[in-house]
Amino acid sequence: MFGVTVRDHMMVAHSFEGERFGPAQRLHGATFIVDATFRGAELDPDGILLDIGLAAEQLHEVVGELSYRNLDEVEGLPRNTSTEVLARHVADRLAERVGSGALGTEPGRVTALVVTLHESHLAWASYERTV
Amino acid sequence: MFGVTVRDHMMVAHSFEGERFGPAQRLHGATFIVDATFRGAELDPDGILLDIGLAAEQLHEVVGELSYRNLDEVEGLPRNTSTEVLARHVADRLAERVGSGALGTEPGRVTALVVTLHESHLAWASYERTV
Amino acid sequence: MFGVTVRDHMMVAHSFEGERFGPAQRLHGATFIVDATFRGAELDPDGILLDIGLAAEQLHEVVGELSYRNLDEVEGLPRNTSTEVLARHVADRLAERVGSGALGTEPGRVTALVVTLHESHLAWASYERTV
Amino acid sequence: MFGVTVRDHMMVAHSFEGERFGPAQRLHGATFIVDATFRGAELDPDGILLDIGLAAEQLHEVVGELSYRNLDEVEGLPRNTSTEVLARHVADRLAERVGSGALGTEPGRVTALVVTLHESHLAWASYERTV
Amino acid sequence: MFGVTVRDHMMVAHSFEGERFGPAQRLHGATFIVDATFRGAELDPDGILLDIGLAAEQLHEVVGELSYRNLDEVEGLPRNTSTEVLARHVADRLAERVGSGALGTEPGRVTALVVTLHESHLAWASYERTV
Amino acid sequence: MFGVTVRDHMMVAHSFEGERFGPAQRLHGATFIVDATFRGAELDPDGILLDIGLAAEQLHEVVGELSYRNLDEVEGLPRNTSTEVLARHVADRLAERVGSGALGTEPGRVTALVVTLHESHLAWASYERTV
Numbered sequence: 001m002f003g004v005t006v007r008d009h010m011m012v013a014h015s016f017e018g019e020r021f022g023p024a025q026r027l028h029g030a031t032f033i034v035d036a037t038f039r040g041a042e043l044d045p046d047g048i049l050l051d052i053g054l055a056a057e058q059l060h061e062v063v064g065e066l067s068y069r070n071l072d073e074v075e076g077l078p079r080n081t082s083t084e085v086l087a088r089h090v091a092d093r094l095a096e097r098v099g100s101g102a103l104g105t106e107p108g109r110v111t112a113l114v115v116t117l118h119e120s121h122l123a124w125a126s127y128e129r130t131v
Numbered sequence: 132m133f134g135v136t137v138r139d140h141m142m143v144a145h146s147f148e149g150e151r152f153g154p155a156q157r158l159h160g161a162t163f164i165v166d167a168t169f170r171g172a173e174l175d176p177d178g179i180l181l182d183i184g185l186a187a188e189q190l191h192e193v194v195g196e197l198s199y200r201n202l203d204e205v206e207g208l209p210r211n212t213s214t215e216v217l218a219r220h221v222a223d224r225l226a227e228r229v230g231s232g233a234l235g236t237e238p239g240r241v242t243a244l245v246v247t248l249h250e251s252h253l254a255w256a257s258y259e260r261t262v
Numbered sequence: 263m264f265g266v267t268v269r270d271h272m273m274v275a276h277s278f279e280g281e282r283f284g285p286a287q288r289l290h291g292a293t294f295i296v297d298a299t300f301r302g303a304e305l306d307p308d309g310i311l312l313d314i315g316l317a318a319e320q321l322h323e324v325v326g327e328l329s330y331r332n333l334d335e336v337e338g339l340p341r342n343t344s345t346e347v348l349a350r351h352v353a354d355r356l357a358e359r360v361g362s363g364a365l366g367t368e369p370g371r372v373t374a375l376v377v378t379l380h381e382s383h384l385a386w387a388s389y390e391r392t393v
Numbered sequence: 394m395f396g397v398t399v400r401d402h403m404m405v406a407h408s409f410e411g412e413r414f415g416p417a418q419r420l421h422g423a424t425f426i427v428d429a430t431f432r433g434a435e436l437d438p439d440g441i442l443l444d445i446g447l448a449a450e451q452l453h454e455v456v457g458e459l460s461y462r463n464l465d466e467v468e469g470l471p472r473n474t475s476t477e478v479l480a481r482h483v484a485d486r487l488a489e490r491v492g493s494g495a496l497g498t499e500p501g502r503v504t505a506l507v508v509t510l511h512e513s514h515l516a517w518a519s520y521e522r523t524v
Numbered sequence: 525m526f527g528v529t530v531r532d533h534m535m536v537a538h539s540f541e542g543e544r545f546g547p548a549q550r551l552h553g554a555t556f557i558v559d560a561t562f563r564g565a566e567l568d569p570d571g572i573l574l575d576i577g578l579a580a581e582q583l584h585e586v587v588g589e590l591s592y593r594n595l596d597e598v599e600g601l602p603r604n605t606s607t608e609v610l611a612r613h614v615a616d617r618l619a620e621r622v623g624s625g626a627l628g629t630e631p632g633r634v635t636a637l638v639v640t641l642h643e644s645h646l647a648w649a650s651y652e653r654t655v
Numbered sequence: 656m657f658g659v660t661v662r663d664h665m666m667v668a669h670s671f672e673g674e675r676f677g678p679a680q681r682l683h684g685a686t687f688i689v690d691a692t693f694r695g696a697e698l699d700p701d702g703i704l705l706d707i708g709l710a711a712e713q714l715h716e717v718v719g720e721l722s723y724r725n726l727d728e729v730e731g732l733p734r735n736t737s738t739e740v741l742a743r744h745v746a747d748r749l750a751e752r753v754g755s756g757a758l759g760t761e762p763g764r765v766t767a768l769v770v771t772l773h774e775s776h777l778a779w780a781s782y783e784r785t786v
Contacts (some may be wrong), residue, residue, distance in 0.1 A: 002477050003509075003519040009382045013275035013291035013332070018177045020235075022184070023330035029275040029291010031382050046411045047473035052516055053415070068285035070275070080178035084133050104413075116134075120271045120293050121776060123183055126134040140775045144668035144684035144725070149439045151497075153446070154723035160668035160684010162775050199678035201668070211440035215395050247396075251664045251686050252645060254445055257396040264739050265771075265781040280570045282628075284577070308673045309735035314778055315677070342571035346526050366675075378527075383514060385576055388527040402644045406537035406553035406594070416592035422537035422553010424644050461547035463537070513533045513555050542701045544759075546708070604702035608657050640658075647707055650658040 002049045003114075005037040006056040010063045014071035014081045021080075027072070032086065033118040034063055036094055038103070038110045050105045058102055062093040083117045083125035091115040091127045098131050133180045134245075136168040137187040141194045145202035145212045152211075158203070163217065164249040165194055167225055169234070169241045181236045189233055193224040214248045214256035222246040222258045229262045264311045265376075267299040268318040272325045276333035276343045283342075289334070294348065295380040296325055298356055300365070300372045312367045320364055324355040345379050345387035353377040353389045360393045395442045396507075398430040399449040403456045407464035407474045414473075420465070425479065426511040427456055429487055431496070431503045443498045451495055455486040476510045476518035484508040484520045491524045526573045527638075529561040530580040534587045538595035538605045545604075551596070556610065557642040558587055560618055562627070562634045574629045582626055586617040607641050607649035615639040615651045622655050657704045658769075660692040661711040665718045669726035669736045676735075682727070687741065688773040689718055691749055693758070693765045705760045713757055717748040738772045738780035746770040746782045753786050 013029040036059045040049050066074065066089075071081040078085055091113050097103060098110050116126040144160040167190045171180050197205065197220075202212040209216055222244050228234060229241050247257035275291040298321045302311050328336065328351075333343040340347055353375050359365060360372050378388040406422040429452045433442050459467065459482075464474040471478055484506050490496060491503050509519035537553040560583045564573050590598065590613075595605040602609055615637050621627060622634050640650040668684040691714045695704050721729065721744075726736040733740055746768050752758060753765050771781040 001521045002480070003521075004477060005517050005519075007383070007515045009384070011286075011290050011292050011382070013289050016177075020177070020182055024273075026330050027275050027332045028273050028330040029293075030273050031291075031293040033383055043475075043477055046409075046413070046475075047471050047478045048475045049477050049518070051413055052476075056515070068288050068290040070289045078178050082174075082177075082179045083183075084135060084174055084180050085178045087133070120273070121269070121295055122138045122271070123187070124136050125180070126136075128132045128134075138776070140777070142679075142683050142685050142775070144682050147439075151439070151444055155666075157723050158668050158725045159666050159723040160686075161666050162684075162686040164776055199681050199683040201682045209440050213436075213439075213441045214445075215397060215436055215442050216440045218395070251666070252662070252688055253400045253664070254449070255398050256442070257398075259394045259396075263783045264742070265783075266739060267779050267781075269777045278570075282570070282575055305737075305739055308671075308675070308737075309733050309740045310737045311739050311780070313675055314738075318778070340571050344567075344570075344572045345576075346528060346567055346573050347571045349526070384531045385580070386529050387573070388529075390525045390527070400645070402646070404548075404552050404554050404644070406551050417535075419592050420537050420594045421535050421592040422555075423535050424553075424555040426645055461550050461552040463551045513535070514531070514557055515533070540701075544701070544706055602702050606698075606701075606703045607707075608659060608698055608704050609702045611657070646662045647711070648660050649704070650660075652656045652658075 001039060001041055002043065003037045003039045004049045004052060004055065005035050006052060006059050007033065007035050008056070008059050008063045009033045010067040012066055012069055012071050016080050018080070030119050032083070034059065034090060035116040036090065037114040039112040039114070040110045042109070044109065050103050050110060054104050058094065058097050062090055083119050084127065087115045087117045087125050087127035091129050095129060095131050132170060132172055133174065134168045134170045135180045135183060135186065136166050137183060137190050138164065138166050139187070139190050139194045140164045141198040143197055143200055143202050147211050149211070161250050163214070165190065165221060166247040167221065168245040170243040170245070171241045173240070175240065181234050181241060185235050189225065189228050193221055214250050215258065218246045218248045218256050218258035222260055226260060226262050263301060263303055264305065265299045265301045266311045266314060266317065267297050268314060268321050269295065269297050270318070270321050270325045271295045272329040274328055274331055274333050278342050280342070292381050294345070296321065296352060297378040298352065299376040301374040301376070302372045304371070306371065312365050312372060316366050320356065320359050324352055345381050346389065349377045349379045349387050349389035353391050357391060357393050394432060394434055395436065396430045396432045397442045397445060397448065398428050399445060399452050400426065400428050401449070401452050401456045402426045403460040405459055405462055405464050409473050411473070423512050425476070427452065427483060428509040429483065430507040432505040432507070433503045435502070437502065443496050443503060447497050451487065451490050455483055476512050477520065480508045480510045480518050480520035484522050488522060488524050525563060525565055526567065527561045527563045528573045528576060528579065529559050530576060530583050531557065531559050532580070532583050532587045533557045534591040536590055536593055536595050540604050542604070554643050556607070558583065558614060559640040560614065561638040563636040563638070564634045566633070568633065574627050574634060578628050582618065582621050586614055607643050608651065611639045611641045611649050611651035615653050619653060619655045656694060656696055657698065658692045658694045659704045659707060659710065660690050661707060661714050662688065662690050663711070663714050663718045664688045665722040667721055667724055667726050671735050673735070685774050687738070689714065689745060690771040691745065692769040694767040694769070695765045697764070699764065705758050705765060709759050713749065713752050717745055738774050739782065742770045742772045742780050742782035746784050750784060750786050
């Protein structure tokens with residue numbers, strides 16, 4: 001099984017609802033370093049799983065939809081935009097793009113995705129799904 | 132599948148028994164950077180797998196039991212406290228804490244654990260288990 | 263010349279005023295990884311420049327005053343809380359603490375400070391000053 | 394399940410054939426940081442999965458066969474030595490060495506390998522296989 | 525004194541002339557992670573040393589002139605394109621751009637440059653100069 | 656001014672004397688990631704400040720004298736082998752080697768040294784001196 005990963009980042013504001021979140025209930029922010037891994041069992045005739053340049057572009061577009069925003073005001077996101085929720089969000093948007101052919105891969109080439117968001121040097125979260 | 136990881140570290144002394152360990156048979160030491168990943172398929176109603184602050188606290192306690200110690204003299208550890216052995220030790224202690232509810236997760240929320248110990252910039256070991 | 267560095271971080275929201283800032287004029291946020299370096303020419307009789315635990319505590323307090331906040335609403339900060347401005351802010355607060363003896367160093371032991379704030383894996387800023 | 398990882402690197406020249414590779418069709422080069430993970434379910438009587446020194450040596454030899462070379466001229470490699478192809482190449486060579494006993498592990502101790510090649514701070518690829 | 529750093533990278537082929545270079549006399553290659561630090565004593569009225577976006581663009585252009593090339597065939601470079609030589613080359617090109625106003629800074633704002641090129645996780649070189 | 660850095664590491668045991676060291680008074684240990692930077696204003700006729708392979712070898716020898724040891728029992732070290740003390744020790748040993756010609760540089764080529772020891776992902780110390 002092959003995996004190809006590209007890294008990007010986004011800088012966002014948000015807040016959390018729920019007493020357990022303590023000071024994170026206040027409006028604050030984060031730089032999320034975003035790693036997207038595309039998995040598949042077979043390489044194409046050019047010897048690659050996918051075009052890493054296209055993968056980086058697609059990730060940049062997905063991340064760009066959230067970048068420099070207050071996520072509390074972005075439609076389509078749940079109230080608490082935890083690192084887990086955002087990892088799933090990015091993975092789901094990338095899976096749609098894989099499905100639509102935007103990554104230039106024929107159906108079945110990419111079979112799974114893992115997206116990891118690093119919120120600091122001490123904590124990160126990931127979401128893994130099939131495509 | 133979601134994964135949430137927190138990082139801590141511990142600084143310990145130890146030695147190894149067995150000729151194959153060469154100079155590591157002598158009393159020496161290590162900083163272990165410890166990454167603990169908690170896995171689960173579903174987020175809770177607040178949109179998180181678990182309280183990352185609680186996870187960090189629990190890891191800190193587990194790591195604190197070994198910190199600033201000569202592991203050759205800590206009861207309950209095998210003779211050779213290899214990076215693999217210590218990764219399993221930390222994972223097992225965390226699994227007990229998940230089981231006892233110390234991480235604030237209801238039963239079944241966290242289904243697996245991976246603990247990785249980095250002994251240097253050139254080598255690390257991990258242990259993965261179900262909870 | 264010796265240098266001792268401790269690392270911490272803060273997660274904040276803010277926005278910038280000025281067209282050149284483009285999308286960063288919107289409310290967004292950042293995780294700043296904060297490295298504080300204390301410099302001095304001589305070690306004390308215990309063989310250290312300063313107590314690294316105290317240094318970490320003091321940095322944590324300084325960073326804690328800004329953590330989980332919208333910096334646009336924190337009094338005493340300039341309108342644009344750029345990475346440069348925040349590096350200087352943290353350095354100035356630490357210099358006051360060095361001066362007041364909060365780091366446990368006698369006068370003249372620590373002669374300079376460098377504070378570096380990493381805003382992402384691609385950009386960081388620092389501020390260096392005497393104490 | 395245990396995993397033990399060692400890191401090495403190689404510095405190589407190569408080029409790609411195919412219009413989609415754009416400027417990478419030209420002869421250029423890369424430093425590949427190479428992480429090899431050995432997996433197995435059980436530790437040996439000494440409390441290790443394998444001798445990490447031997448693992449590092451074997452990886453160094455495998456990587457050394459490609460180091461400081463123009464991969465376009467190395468026999469036995471496909472035309473396009475993508476990061477994916479090279480990850481598989483290194484994994485396959487290591488699997489042979491595990492099989493031949495060069496890592497000092499009895500049959501069945503190491504059951505799988507993952508090799509990850511980092512081509513930059515923004516992109517990496519991995520290949521996972523059984524042994 | 526402030527410093528602002530941006531990171532980029534380039535992937536190049538090259539070889540060295542001289543017996544002391546051993547296997548590096550052969551055509552091989554490297555990924556150079558390139559960090560460019562701009563230094564200055566005063567912030568501008570917007571609270572920044574320089575526009576970090578412009579700095580990143582200018583570095584990307586300078587690095588782009590060498591990217592995906594065989595440096596042995598690039599005019600204007602010395603025979604041995606060591607990491608030191610390339611660090612100086614990038615610093616000199618950036619200094620010209622600072623001087624020409626391409627970074628949007630008035631004369632005297634940026635007073636020094638440091639460029640660091642990482643050739644692997646084990647070695648890097650830097651060049652520092654005034655502007 | 657040029658700088659060339661090589662990285663190595665050592666794994667040691669030690670303890671500290673003095674109440675302020677708290678639990679670090681107990682025998683414990685550390686992995687120190689050791690970065691040695693050699694500085695000089697001019698490159699030699701081959702376009703390098705020094706032979707990076709020789710620099711790595713010399714650092715490896717210096718670090719090797721302390722590796723896999725209990726520093727409390729190594730002669731010639733002060734009672735408290737703080738990160739600062741060890742950074743100075745490594746720098747002084749390297750300066751002697753530069754002076755003796757072991758790095759293959761003629762007198763005056765290398766004018767200064769900086770040695771940084773990382774004791775964890777959260778703390779490091781450095782020592783800078785002329786040669």
